[in-house]
Amino acid sequence: MRTVHGLPQIEFSTPFENLREMLDVSIDKYPGIPAYIFHEIIEGKEYTVTKDYLQLKDDINSFAAGLISQGKVRIDGFGEEHIAVIGTNSYPWVIAHNAALFGLGISVPLDKQLADHEVARLCQRGKVTVFAFDYAHLETALMVEKGNPQVHTFILLDRQDKLDEIKQDLPEIQGFGDLLAAGQPMQDLKNKFISVPIDNKEMAAIYYTSGTTAQSKGVMLSQHNIVSNIKQAVRTIPLDVGKRALSVLPLHHTFEGTVGMYCFWATGISICVNENLRTLTKNMKEWGIAIILTVPLMLITMHRQIIKNIEQKGKTKTFRFGLKLTRFLNKAGIDIRRTVFKDIHSALGGKLDMVVSGAAALPAEQHRFFTDIGITCLAGYGLTETAPILSACTPSLNIMGSVGRPLADVTLAIDSPGAADSEESAGEILAKGENVMLGYYQNEGATREVFTKDGWFKTGDIGYFDKQDCLHITGRAKSVIVLSNGKNVFPEEVEVFFNQIPGVKNVMIWGEPTERGAIDLSARFQIDKEALPDSVGIKDEEMNDWLEDEVEKINREMTEYKKVKYFIWDESEPIMTTTLKIKRNEELQRIHKELAKLNLVVRDVSGKRILFG
Structure with a gap:
């Protein structure tokens, strides 16, 4: 078993043990x-x-005081509230979540894209007593109210003008703005709230995983877990005080929560709240955004749009010459990338100089592109269970295709009998660190399954270390495709290559059993016709032929057992998590259900468009 321990890269003082103390430090420092x-x-x-x-x-203290003053939420030690928060990223979301962590009880952030009945079920599982929501989730709140008698308070985070209308169906509704205003003059009650002791080793939040292959589990994180990960991150990745970051990824995920909220608090980064993806460019220009946390699909989409704009303006040759020139000069220590590619930077707001990608593997093509034009592009790796970051590239060690070395004071290991230095000798990634979760909420069996006898957390991901101790992810253990010849194929590894086909927005690869007992690699492509090369016709027959050629080109470069034998395509969105990862089991069920309607198997329709209902 090969082990790598992360060392601090930066001197950064962290004189705090919980989030309340961390905010006090930031007040003094910034x-x-x-x-x-x-x-x-x-x-x-x-x-x-x-x-x-x-x-x-x-605002956190005032909101808490206003809520306590209503008489149902207690901080006298005789009750502990479980406060669910659901909705788009917003300042009220931040306040409600942190009021829970700062003394009201346990926060239960929920995915705003979940179906109403799933939210209601998670509220039952999470023993939710207070439900804070956006007006867009009114129907969700009504379903929660019907199936969760333990919920005694509902809080509307936005649209205060709708309160009277909602009270007809939810008499227990409170308005965020009203609670905030009510609590502002209540200094005695705010002082009482501030004095509530925080046990940083006890459960502070329940984060339900958006598992791509299994039912979601409630990850229990303590303030010690979260604060430890903050300390690990800020002593690994340098961030400049006063820069502005755009909050784009959903706050109910720990990547945005720990890094996009708390790490930025700790380092004096101003957080600008993006309303939705339609206003992304507007927000970037208006606020001079320098940092964005993102996921690979967003970077792939941005990259393709930039290239398409260059082609439409007839500047492809100029762009390629610029790449050659800046790469040559960079080797001599002369960096003029932001000058040469100023038009691209202007379109991105003019200040963007760092993107940090997580949640899935970042293709090397996008990693290189953003680096080439003068934007530091860092890939990281982690899980909800580890609060979440385990490793990350840094500006001084940015190996494309890797997710960097372990963070300061995080230890990673590869459970492999071999050297764990290549795909052939890869094994399951194990982790140790103060950021590793307490366990799964009310699920001791599942908790035992993910820890080894000697205390290593089993990530379920497969990877290896390179010569510089940087981690490379090859796939998920649970999604591995075992072929009839005994070979293992990790679909994520193969999908990276097919995702580079222009116009392919998403791809999922699976192993299709055959009557002869073999397993054939099959793929389903989601096509974005607007992103196709101009030379490609949009008729089905033309698309079929073009995709056939593209798949064949990639197959020629693949190891024999990793070649895709069959594929289908259409324009519909796959079933995905909110971090834009495909839910493999559900998506495969959808594919097979559609094929069953036609009384066909994938072999019968390979290379053709299948319309999903």
């Missing part, structure tokens, strides 16, 4: 620096609101 910048609509007019760290703290 006076006058905005903690949050966001838009607020008042009487139909949009305003920009700025909150510094002191105002952030007071």
Whole structure:
């Protein structure tokens, strides 16, 4: 078993043991620096609101005091609230979540894309007593109310103008703005809330995983887990005080929660709240965004759009010459990338200089592209169960195709009898560190399954270390395809190559059993016709032929047993998590259900479009 222990790369003082203390430190270190910048609509007019760290703290305390004053939420030790928060990224979401962590009880962040009945079920499993939601989730709240008698308080995070309307169906509804305003003058109650002791080793939050191959489990994280990961991250990746980051990824995921919220608090990065993806470019330009946390699919989409714009303007040769020139000069220590590619930077707001990608493997093509144009592109790796970051590339060690070395004070190991230095000798990635979860909520059996007898957390991912101790991910143990000849194929590894086909938005590869007892690699492509090369016709027959050629080109470069034998395509979105990873089991069921309707198997329709209902 090969083991690598992460060492600090940066000197960064972290004199805090819980999140409340961390915010106090930031108040002292970053006076006058905005903690949050966001838009607020008042009487139909949009305003920009700025909150510094002191105002952030007071808003958390005021909201908590306002809620306590209603008489149902107690902080006297005789009750512990489980507060669910669901909705788009917003300042009220941040306040409600942190009021729970700062003393009201346990936070239960929920995925805003879950079906209503799933939210209601998770509220039962998570013993939720307070349900905070956006107006867009009113129907969800009504279903939660019917099936969860333990929920005594509902909080509307936005649209205060809808309160009277909602009270007809939810008499227990409270408005976020009303609670905040009510609590602001209640200094005695705020002082009482601030004095609530925080046991940083006890459960602070329940995060339900968005598992791609299994039912979600409730990950129990303590403040010690979260704060440990903050300390590990800020002593590994350098961040400049005062820069602005755009909050795009959903806050109910720990990647955005730990890095996109708490690491930025700790380092004095101003968080700008993106309303939705339609306003992404507008927000980037308006606020001068320098940092974005993202997932590979977003970077792939951005890359393709940039290249398409270059082609439409007839500047492909100029762009390629610029790449050659800047690469040559970089070797001589001369960096003019942002000057040469100023038009691209202008389209991205002009200030963007760092993107951090997580949740899935980042293809080397996109990693190289953003690096080539002068944007630091860092890939990281982690899981909800590890709060979440385990490893990350840094500006000084940015190996394309890897997810970097372990963070400071994180230890990773590869459970392999071999050298664990290549795909052939790869094994399951194991982890140790203070950021590793307490366990799964009310599921001791599942908790035991993911820990070894000597305390290693089993990630379920397969990988290896290179010569510089950087980690490379090859796939998920649970998604591995075992062929009839005994060979193992990790679909994620193969999908990276097919994802590079222009116009392919998503691809899923699976092993299709045959009557002869073999397993044939099969693929389903989601096509974005607007992203296709201009030379490709959009008729089905033309698409079939073109895709056949593209698949064949890639197959020629693949090891024999990794070649895709059959494929189908259409334009519909696959079933995905909110971090844009395909839910493999559900998507495969969808494919087989559609083929069964036609009384066909994938072999019969290979190379053709299949319309999904």
